[in-house]
């Protein structure tokens with residue numbers, strides 16, 4: 720599938736602003752605002768640097784699971800967009816600090 724652009728620099732899976740996670744889980748059921756969505760796949764880089772032997776290849780995302788049932792692109796717990804953008808309005812400490820910037824309210 721398409722590339723997941725991501726500006727969350729603190730994430731283990733972020734390689735030059737492209738996501739390297741195979742499966743993305745976007746959360747935030749009943750969200751009315753972008754800030755109420757999040758990327759549940761986020762792993763704080765500084766806490767998981769001991770996973771360094773795990774291969775993280777940017778652009779390897781196979782599927783986006785999404786529970787944001789209020790989004791125009793949501794269908795059967797998946798995202799129908801070929802690519803999305805993930806970001807954070809503040810320094811991300813936990814996954815709740817991240818947002819799906821492609822969210823569009825239905």
Ligand code: SF4
Nearest residue numbers: 785790792793798819
């Ligand atoms: S664009 Fe909408 S459906 Fe796609 S991952 Fe973001 S919130 Fe979920």
